[in-house]
Amino acid sequence: MSFTAIIVAAGRGTRAGGSLPKQYRMLAGRTVLARTIDLFARNDAVRQIVVVIHPEDTALFDRLVRPALPDDPGRDIIVVAGGETRGFSVRAGLHASTGTRVLIHDAARPLCPPAVIERVVAALDHAPGAAPGLPVTDALWRGSAERVAQIQPRDGLFRAQTPQGFDRRALLRAYDSAPADAADDVAIARAAGLDVRIVEGAEDNLKITGPDDFARAEKLLRGAQVDIRVGNGFDVHRFGPGDAVMLCGVEVPHARGLQGHSDADVGMHAVTDAIYGALGQGDIGRHFPPSDPQWKGAASQIFLRHAVALATSQGFTFGNADCTLICEAPKIAPHAEAMRRKMAELMNIAPDRVSVKATTSERLGFTGREEGIAALATVALVQA
Numbered sequence: 001m002s003f004t005a006i007i008v009a010a011g012r013g014t015r016a017g018g019s020l021p022k023q024y025r026m027l028a029g030r031t032v033l034a035r036t037i038d039l040f041a042r043n044d045a046v047r048q049i050v051v052v053i054h055p056e057d058t059a060l061f062d063r064l065v066r067p068a069l070p071d072d073p074g075r076d077i078i079v080v081a082g083g084e085t086r087g088f089s090v091r092a093g094l095h096a097s098t099g100t101r102v103l104i105h106d107a108a109r110p111l112c113p114p115a116v117i118e119r120v121v122a123a124l125d126h127a128p129g130a131a132p133g134l135p136v137t138d139a140l141w142r143g144s145a146e147r148v149a150q151i152q153p154r155d156g157l158f159r160a161q162t163p164q165g166f167d168r169r170a171l172l173r174a175y176d177s178a179p180a181d182a183a184d185d186v187a188i189a190r191a192a193g194l195d196v197r198i199v200e201g202a203e204d205n206l207k208i209t210g211p212d213d214f215a216r217a218e219k220l221l222r223g224a225q226v227d228i229r230v231g232n233g234f235d236v237h238r239f240g241p242g243d244a245v246m247l248c249g250v251e252v253p254h255a256r257g258l259q260g261h262s263d264a265d266v267g268m269h270a271v272t273d274a275i276y277g278a279l280g281q282g283d284i285g286r287h288f289p290p291s292d293p294q295w296k297g298a299a300s301q302i303f304l305r306h307a308v309a310l311a312t313s314q315g316f317t318f319g320n321a322d323c324t325l326i327c328e329a330p331k332i333a334p335h336a337e338a339m340r341r342k343m344a345e346l347m348n349i350a351p352d353r354v355s356v357k358a359t360t361s362e363r364l365g366f367t368g369r370e371e372g373i374a375a376l377a378t379v380a381l382v383q384a
């Protein structure tokens, strides 16, 4: 059996807010309609996708949706013009379809789980029609003038979803004698006497109608696709006179000190730059210019705390941070645990998400000649 997915996207609905019809609005970086088309482009049973759009939306579709469509030579994606009513649009889609069976889906349901589509496809082997539904679990009332007028028994009631699947020829015949007030394709099929099976729908298969639905859909998508950012940082400071060096927030006694505009904490600078890098926010120098005298001798904790606050304000938490100090001396190992705890405290995360380690450069290069200390760091940020 060959399947055609008909995506009904001709509505002008702007109830969800914004100036564009909701199917052309962005949902977690892609238009609602591109996401909906993708649901069917990922299903092997579907060999053709017919998208029914409003005749005035051709330019919108070409600009916002077409570039995001999958390039699959084995599957046709056809765009046809719909009309004022849903029934007119579905009929246009049916006439453009070549599959023996059709799956008719609302463009405003971009999160339909693959299993729901599979269940509709499978049920069509046993009936000329099948559609997902969810049993009503809330109590139902009839009301008027903000008063409960009657309790409505909910036994045997379902909330209807899409895709609604049919034998294409049977549905076309049903449309020829369709009542004008039919709510959906199941209503038209039933009016023509077709048997329609109910398969299990899904709560995630929500229909985007109002502004709250966009927020809910974004949340569901974020759960499925975690936003992860990775940044790296590198820093060097030169040895100079002194009797201790500040490394990852811990003062380590040494025969020399580190020179720099601030306290020269090379490890903390590398981690801070890694955070700025992950956020695409430049580096320490951009936020705390060395030309500004107020940062002279500053505790580097100020820089790290600023970067951490910036990440938090953008909704990120830390996956982990890994810092490597490169020097011949002082010995880092005895202080590594204290450094790790200090860094974790400043970043508001558990110490097991922070690593501070050290290596020599085998007496090669500037670190090998003990002219200074280098540090590099990697940080992963995760959308909280």
Ligand code: MG
Residues within 6 Å of the ligand: 235, 236, 237, 260, 264, 265, 266, 269
């Ligand atoms: Mg530095």
